[in-house]
Amino acid sequence: MHELGVTQNILQISLEYAQKAGAKKIRSINLVIGALSGILDESVQFYFDFVSKETIAEGTRLVFKKVPVRLRCRRCRKEFDFQGEDWVCPDCQTAGPEILAGREFFMESIEVE
Numbered sequence: 001m002h003e004l005g006v007t008q009n010i011l012q013i014s015l016e017y018a019q020k021a022g023a024k025k026i027r028s029i030n031l032v033i034g035a036l037s038g039i040l041d042e043s044v045q046f047y048f049d050f051v052s053k054e055t056i057a058e059g060t061r062l063v064f065k066k067v068p069v070r071l072r073c074r075r076c077r078k079e080f081d082f083q084g085e086d087w088v089c090p091d092c093q094t095a096g097p098e099i100l101a102g103r104e105f106f107m108e109s110i111e112v113e
Contacts, residue, residue, distance in 0.1 A: 006105070026110055027061065029111075031106070031107055032065045034101065034104035035067065037105040048062055065108065068082065073098075074094065075092055
């Protein structure tokens, strides 16, 4: 349920930027969501539709860009994509890699009119 708070922040930030730009309507919001962020795009869309009612963001299209998990072995430094449930380097078999990507969650841009 933490998506509600996150979604309220997305709306607030979008409204602030739209107001500064003198916008009459927010057309779309581009969001980047990492696979490990714990954010569910369906929930964000659901809450956004609810909290944006009677604002210039009502009817805004949310566009979700998904970022896969990217890892780096702490031993041999090989970078690799997360495959299934295995957190082991495919080259040297060392466990416990460093997470390079997949935790992201941010607004990349908004489109207004």
